[in-house]
Amino acid sequence: MATAEGSCSDDSSLLNLESIRDSLVRQEDTIIFSLIERAKYPINSPLYDNKYNNLPTNSLFHFFLKQSEALQAKAGRYTSPDENAFFPDNLPTPLLPPLNCTPVLHPPGDSININDQVLNLYLKTLLPLITAKGDDGNYAVTAASDVNCLQALSRRIHFGKFVAEVKFRDAPADYTPAICAKDREALMKLLTFQSVEERIKKRVEKKAMIFGQDVDLNENDNEGKYKVNPSIVSQLYGDWVMPLTKFVQVEYLLRRLD
């Protein structure tokens, strides 16, 4: 069941395109489950407001995300090369000794972190699309659901580093001229396969239909109602997840010869 989950014990799986692909497919389920769970609650805007001046940070959500990351850092989350924090500065050290991992990624690219973009996209664009209007006061469970969504999306998007590393190792000559020329457009072209992207968009839409239906023992009683609109999931992948993953790949490749 465990595939390319990023620990030392299976670092080799992070350098194997088939295994990376399996993980990306599996991560689709995680992302869709997390969106469905977040959609249980209305948008709950006060959670993201800066109006609570008695808080140590900007908003209750900002506080919650930062503290969640600090706790997970203590449990060692960010020692894994496939995890990137939203607030990477001053994270506490892990309580357990680190595993002795062989670095998989090229160091200059390893540090790429576009979570500012992921957070902004999630809060400003995605949340209003998947939630109902309103405020039910359930801020803690809402924030915990948000953290699950954000971590799943961030992990998926930053997996571009592994994709890029493997593609480069498989065919360095294909990428080296564009890297040397710092030609982002050429790299983006090399990394873009329209038919593959269309398949992924269709698959995540299908998954959103399957996972977001109301299942009962009677057949065909769902009447096309889904907990998260499947076309929004398809749009999420087409407009943001895949473009941002490719952005990470391009940025990684540009640093690959440093």
Next chain:
Amino acid sequence: MATAEGSCSDDSSLLNLESIRDSLVRQEDTIIFSLIERAKYPINSPLYDNKYNNLPTNSLFHFFLKQSEALQAKAGRYTSPDENAFFPDNLPTPLLPPLNCTPVLHPPGDSININDQVLNLYLKTLLPLITAKGDDGNYAVTAASDVNCLQALSRRIHFGKFVAEVKFRDAPADYTPAICAKDREALMKLLTFQSVEERIKKRVEKKAMIFGQDVDLNENDNEGKYKVNPSIVSQLYGDWVMPLTKFVQVEYLLRRLD
């Protein structure tokens, strides 16, 4: 999308049997999603070991769960009548002022908390059934998945308080003699509907098949492989979730006339 989610804004939904039923059905999805997500990782036994003496608590997982609850308490989670902490003592006070809720539950029953049993059942019985053997070192993500599972199961099981309150309000005369006689067996009989329980077991099994399949664009390519064994989910409900929910109901009713 939001049903009986326990905030003040919909307290009335926690006293409406139809709405409670809808929430219980929806919670099945949450529980199954969380189990599927946990099953991505092997059992990762060191996470639960007491061998790390440099930790402030028994095991890394104990520490993680306790600290997660402390953080969520700050965000107000345990002000909601449908949330019960695993470590309810000395939780920090919420950072935001509490909502002015009308109490829904009868106070002596409100404090029922069988999370010790839920935690023990989860760690000792359920985890070995849904995870592969092994240790991939991904303790932080594993622990976070465990917390999601535990909170979903705890919420479902303690929902028995609302079920009991509504059933009592609807027909106090049916329950009063058994309550006065402290007759647990008679109360358990009044709360048991074999055919309903069979339907629930079948439904969660079906959900585990639907949510735990590998979805691809080709049809019929799953070959009966599921991320969590559907019969284990059915067993989880039949042997533990429903009996423990009824245990909570009986305990609640026994305090209902105090």
